[in-house]
Amino acid sequence: MIKALIEKNRSYRKFVEEKISIDNLKKLIELAILSPSPRNLQALKFIISNDKEENNKIFEQLTWAGYITDWQGPKKGERPSAYISILADKNISNNFQKDFIYTASGIVAQSILLGAVEQKLGGCIIAAIKKNKLREVLNISDNLEILLVLAIGKPNEKIIIEDVKNNDIKYWRDENNTHYVPKRKIEELITGSW
Amino acid sequence: MIKALIEKNRSYRKFVEEKISIDNLKKLIELAILSPSPRNLQALKFIISNDKEENNKIFEQLTWAGYITDWQGPKKGERPSAYISILADKNISNNFQKDFIYTASGIVAQSILLGAVEQKLGGCIIAAIKKNKLREVLNISDNLEILLVLAIGKPNEKIIIEDVKNNDIKYWRDENNTHYVPKRKIEELITGSW
Numbered sequence: 125m126i127k128a129l130i131e132k133n134r135s136y137r138k139f140v141e142e143k144i145s146i147d148n149l150k151k152l153i154e155l156a157i158l159s160p161s162p163r164n165l166q167a168l169k170f171i172i173s174n175d176k177e178e179n180n181k182i183f184e185q186l187t188w189a190g191y192i193t194d195w196q197g198p199k200k201g202e203r204p205s206a207y208i209s210i211l212a213d214k215n216i217s218n219n220f221q222k223d224f225i226y227t228a229s230g231i232v233a234q235s236i237l238l239g240a241v242e243q244k245l246g247g248c249i250i251a252a253i254k255k256n257k258l259r260e261v262l263n264i265s266d267n268l269e270i271l272l273v274l275a276i277g278k279p280n281e282k283i284i285i286e287d288v289k290n291n292d293i294k295y296w297r298d299e300n301n302t303h304y305v306p307k308r309k310i311e312e313l314i315t316g317s318w
Numbered sequence: 319m320i321k322a323l324i325e326k327n328r329s330y331r332k333f334v335e336e337k338i339s340i341d342n343l344k345k346l347i348e349l350a351i352l353s354p355s356p357r358n359l360q361a362l363k364f365i366i367s368n369d370k371e372e373n374n375k376i377f378e379q380l381t382w383a384g385y386i387t388d389w390q391g392p393k394k395g396e397r398p399s400a401y402i403s404i405l406a407d408k409n410i411s412n413n414f415q416k417d418f419i420y421t422a423s424g425i426v427a428q429s430i431l432l433g434a435v436e437q438k439l440g441g442c443i444i445a446a447i448k449k450n451k452l453r454e455v456l457n458i459s460d461n462l463e464i465l466l467v468l469a470i471g472k473p474n475e476k477i478i479i480e481d482v483k484n485n486d487i488k489y490w491r492d493e494n495n496t497h498y499v500p501k502r503k504i505e506e507l508i509t510g511s512w
Contacts, residue, residue: 126323126436127345130352130429146512151321153508157501158324158479159428160443163384164487166502172510190357222416224445227466230424231443234353235324238432242320249354249425251418272421285352293358307351308360314347316366318340 126238131285133237134305136246137189138198139277144174144206148243149276152208155239156232162224167217168232168271171209171262181261182207186273187252191294204247204275208236209258211268220269229271236274246279320432325479327431328499330440331383332392333471338368338400342437343470346402349433350426356418361411362426362465365403365456375455376401380467381446385488398441398469402430403452405462414463423465430468440473 149172156170173179183204188197198204210232212225233249240247250273258270281303288306295305343366350364367373377398382391392398404426406419427443434441444467452464475497482500489499 125319126429126432127349127352129320130349133352133354135354146510150504150508153504155321155324157504157507158321158327160327160329160431162443162445164489164499166482166487166507168507170508172508172512175512178511223420223465226417226420227424227427227443227445230421230426231428232424233421234425234428235320237354238320249356249421251356251421271417288360293360295358305358310344310347310351313351313360313362314344314364314366316340317372318366318369 129238129241132246133241134246134279134283135248136277136279136281136283137248137275138202138279138281139204140280141201141203141205142278144245144276146172146174149174149206149208151243152236152239155235159231159235161231162228165216167213167225168228169211169213169268171211171264172206174206178262179204179207182209182258182273185254185258185261186250186275188250189295190252192297202280204277206276208274208276209262209270210272210274211264211270214267214269225269226271233272233274240276244278245276247274247276249274323432323435326440327435328440328473328477329442330471330473330475330477331442331469332396332473332475333398334474335395335397335399336472338439338470340366340368343368343400343402345437346430346433349429353425353429355425356422359410361407361419362422363405363407363462365405365458366400368400372456373398373401376403376452376467379448379452379455380444380469382444383489384446386491396474398471400470402468402470403456403464404466404468405458405464408461408463419463420465427466427468434470438472439470441468441470443468
């Protein structure tokens with residue numbers, strides 16, 4: 125069951141633009157709250173947006189699909205319907221240990237996206253962010269460090285997982301815009317003395 | 319469904335010691351492989367152990383439950399049956415950007431633990447590791463950076479989630495050794511202009 129959900133949780137970058145309710149987004153944050161938190165500090169904060177105008181402001185600060193160099197991100201009509209920005213509250217994580225904070229952001233990002241998939245949504249974890257600009261447009265206070273932005277919408281994209289060939293892990297698109305994601309094999313990734 | 323799984327996925331630190339097969343551990347790594355990977359680099363490697371002797375060596379390098387100061391971790395007979403050490407391969411992530419690497423480790427840790435819960439197992443993400451010593455006992459090569467150790471077993475512990483009171487997020491145990499974990503409320507964590 126969880127495998128099916130994780131498998132369906134691809135990094136979607138094209139969507140059918142349909143409003144997502146704040147209530148449904150809050151349900152995703154509840155999943156984040158229930159997820160492991162380093163030292164249980166719960167130092168993460170979330171800015172949620174389902175508003176067209178605010179979404180546009182966020183969209184402008186994101187870089188999409190670094191390996192698809194001839195594509196500047198989803199065009200109008202194909203964009204995410206919501207964003208969840210993940211921030212670290214430096215008043216709580218006062219040492220701001222990058223390892224702890226970013227581990228925490230990864231944990232909650234996965235919980236949120238798996239919840240989104242269950243809601244028949246999907247999304248993408250975006251780390252390539254114009255952070256100063258995003259701080260400005262979302263009026264983010266200085267004590268909050270921007271970590272990630274999750275783009276969320278109703279996916280409208282075909283994504284196929286394939287084996288890595290010639291050690292090339294770059295995702296790519298064919299002439300029909302099907303998106304291929306090469307994944308390494310387990311034998312390459314695990315060791316042990318068993 | 320995913321909520322029930324995330325809710326059941328507590329940070330377990332006491333277990334019934336029962337062998338976990340390498341095959342079942344590999345199934346958890348498959349979940350990690352299918353999870354989002356920053357830039358799709360897939361720079362993480364995994365050392366899996368279900369061997370009593372090797373488990374003991376790993377156990378010695380871990381610090382348990384920082385807030386429970388009168389407890390040195392699970393005693394013999396209550397210890398994890400398996401460990402998955404998560405490492406970053408510096409030959410792949412050659413810049414070793416902490417934010418990317420630790421985000422990646424958090425994503426896969428959550429996938430692995432949710433898979434463990436589905437297998438009626440459970441575990442704990444441990445970041446307080448004597449890394450030099452672990453490198454020695456597991457014979458970890460220099461190109462691999464130790465990020466996290468996941469302790470996995472069949473949980474034997476009662477854990478209750480409660481609201482944070484007086485801003486105190488420290489987990490605690492009562493006289494019956496029930497473990498309480500205060501969680502912040504959603505109102506404290508989200509903002510937005512909706």
